[in-house]
Amino acid sequence: MSPVVSTISKDYELKIINTEVIVPALPMQQRILSLSNLGLTIPPVSVHVFFYYKNHLTRTFASTLSHLKTSISKVLVSYYVSAGRMVTDSIGLPKVHCNNKGVRLTQAYAAAALSQLNLYNPDESVQGKLVPSLSKPFQEDGIPFFAAQVTEFGCGGIVVGCTLDHRVADAYSANMFLTSWAKLCRNDSTVPLNPSITRSILCPRDSPAYCAEINNMLIHDAIQSAANEEHFQSLIDFVEIAKPTPVLAKIYCREDDIQSYVLLSSGLRFSLYEVDFGWGKPTFGNYHFP
Structure with missing residues (x-):
């Protein structure tokens, strides 16, 4: 389905209702993980992914939000690395502290309609509005690896925007996390894939x-x-x-002496339509590099 372009997409008002930290449903044993050598080549870069859902909800927005909170708490039991924080060792190398600090979930509201958003230019309609930032700590608990924002629109549509720390999750592992979260949210009996944190294969x-x-x-x-x-x-x-x-x-x-770049990403295989939280498949979704 082709997105609809609107000249007022960058001017719509967004109200943040609430932000909270969601921790794993079960306490996980704390541990320190080293980044792989490939992970050490990646700077602190955030990657955004967002999903648009039409107005065909089978439950109230409050109930939808409650299901999202419960299911993300459950999925963090398997993906406990995502609930951790980045620390630095004695020689300055980044390490992942799996400390169950949790992820950030924001509730927002926009009176506009989804059809008013310019999906051809996510820098204008998505960045800074529909996807959360990882740049600032929340309640002095440190900067999380994952944050999500659920925005209800006046037309009844919903946008779920997620931000991930690329040092911890590439496109493939982000896909696993999001589809597992969606399965748990819609009570899918299919067993989600469990992540592998084995470092030996990347030694x-x-x-x-x-x-x-x-x-x-x-x-x-x-x-x-x-x-x-x-x-x-x-x-x-x-x-x-x-x-x-x-x-x-x-x-x-974007160094001045280099005119163009080619970026190869596993995001091409992202299973967009598996991110169904229980109210229908997304109408549109995409990755966004700010």
Whole structure:
């Protein structure tokens, strides 16, 4: 379905009703996890994903919100890493502290209709309004890895906007988290996939080595070589030896001497229509890099 463009989309008013922290339904054992070598190449970058749902709710908005809170508390039992906080070790490396601090959930209201939003320009209609920020601590509990905002519109539609810390969740794992949350919310009996936090599969080899060309690949060479295990193992070894600066920083800084970028993402395989929380499948959804 094609989105409808409106000239007033950037001017609609949004009211924040409430923000709270949701913790795992069961207390999980606290632990410290190291980032993998691939994770160390990623700077503190937030990734947004949002879903639009039409007005065909089978329950009141208050009941919908209650189901979302209960189900996200349950899914955090398996995805307890998402309920943690980032800390720094003695040599300055980031670590994940799995401390059950929880995730942030915001309730909002907009009198506008979904049809008034300019979906062709999420910087205008979504950023700063329909997706929450991870940049500020809430109630002095530190900055979470995940935050969600549920916005009710005057037309009866709903937007669920989520923000994730990319150091902890790539597109594939974000997909697992969101679809598992949706299944629990709609009481789907299918057992959700449990995440793997095993770091051994991303460890450098005993004698780390990488091809010198890995630092200067042409686009077609990069795409072709990225499809095999040796390429990723070389990347892991490259980080172990070279200790490069986070790579995404160069993409977002847009250095003057570089005119264009190619960003490969597993988000292409994102199961959009599996994110059904129980009131119907999303009409539209997308990732958004601010």
